[in-house]
Amino acid sequence: MEMHIANDTGRLSHDLAAWLSDYIKDVLSKQDRFTFVLSGGSTPKQLYALLAESPYKEAIDWQKIHFFWGDERAVPFEDSRNNAKMCYDELLNKVPVNPAHIHIMRTDIGPEESAIEYEKVLKEYFNDPEVTFDFVLLGMGDDGHTLSLFPGTEVIHEERAWVKAFYLPAQEMFRITLTAPVVNSAACVAFLAAGAGKAETLKHVLKGEPNIDLYPSQIIKPVKGQLHWFVDQAAAGNL
Numbered sequence: 001m002e003m004h005i006a007n008d009t010g011r012l013s014h015d016l017a018a019w020l021s022d023y024i025k026d027v028l029s030k031q032d033r034f035t036f037v038l039s040g041g042s043t044p045k046q047l048y049a050l051l052a053e054s055p056y057k058e059a060i061d062w063q064k065i066h067f068f069w070g071d072e073r074a075v076p077f078e079d080s081r082n083n084a085k086m087c088y089d090e091l092l093n094k095v096p097v098n099p100a101h102i103h104i105m106r107t108d109i110g111p112e113e114s115a116i117e118y119e120k121v122l123k124e125y126f127n128d129p130e131v132t133f134d135f136v137l138l139g140m141g142d143d144g145h146t147l148s149l150f151p152g153t154e155v156i157h158e159e160r161a162w163v164k165a166f167y168l169p170a171q172e173m174f175r176i177t178l179t180a181p182v183v184n185s186a187a188c189v190a191f192l193a194a195g196a197g198k199a200e201t202l203k204h205v206l207k208g209e210p211n212i213d214l215y216p217s218q219i220i221k222p223v224k225g226q227l228h229w230f231v232d233q234a235a236a237g238n239l
């Protein structure tokens with residue numbers, strides 16, 4: 001595991017943008033597509049805004065990038081809580097991507113159906129289940145959740161399905177999420193976490209006893225791939 005700590009979220013977003021741009025370039029020098037899982041939440045907005053500007057807008061070969069999502073809130077696309085909508089607004093509408101390479105988790109159909117459909121899309125891409133995405137961007141909630149793997153939910157333990165839908169009573173909504181096995185088969189996973197609200201949780205996730213039911217982010221351990229944590233000083237405060 002590699003830690004990257006920056007003074008503040010602005011610096012952190014710059015560091016990750018620069019690191020990611022180099023990583024994409026390196027991967028694309030060896031293969032002709034790059035599969036990228038985007039994250040929802042508020043923290044990545046600055047990163048997406050940077051990627052949509054110079055020098056990254058020109059430096060990244062956007063046509064070769066295929067986009068996926070780690071999780072989705074089952075609300076209409078136009079709803080401001082929709083993770084895909086946020087990524088379009090901040091990034092995808094601003095860079096020259098190929099629309100055919102964008103794979104959102106659909107919310108115009110039932111969540112269970114959407115999860116089944118998404119799993120099919122993924123299985124068409126990745127015929128070797130041991131090798132999936134080139135890059136997965138993850139956030140961590142103040143409660144230690146990542147993706148839609150919330151503390152105490154059954155989906156944390158899912159071993160077979162790649163994508164699951166379930167009802168989250170605390171938020172009164174359905175969620176659609178990638179499961180741990182498909183993320184742990186990625187070539188590279190990076191958490192982006194910022195703010196003092198995450199400091200205590202981050203200490204438990206990284207230094208505490210294993211307890212994935214309480215701190216689901218602990219379940220993310222790529223089997224063969226790299227794991228990076230990009231955190232600001234405030235979130236790293238208790239490490």
Ligand SMILES: O=C(O)[C@H](O)[C@@H](O)[C@H](O)[C@H](O)COP(=O)(O)O
Nearest residue numbers: 040041042043139140141146147
């Ligand atoms: O749909 C979601 O809720 C997100 O995908 C979620 O997993 C997010 O990444 C974390 O909650 C961190 O969110 P912040 O960046 O807003 O702290």
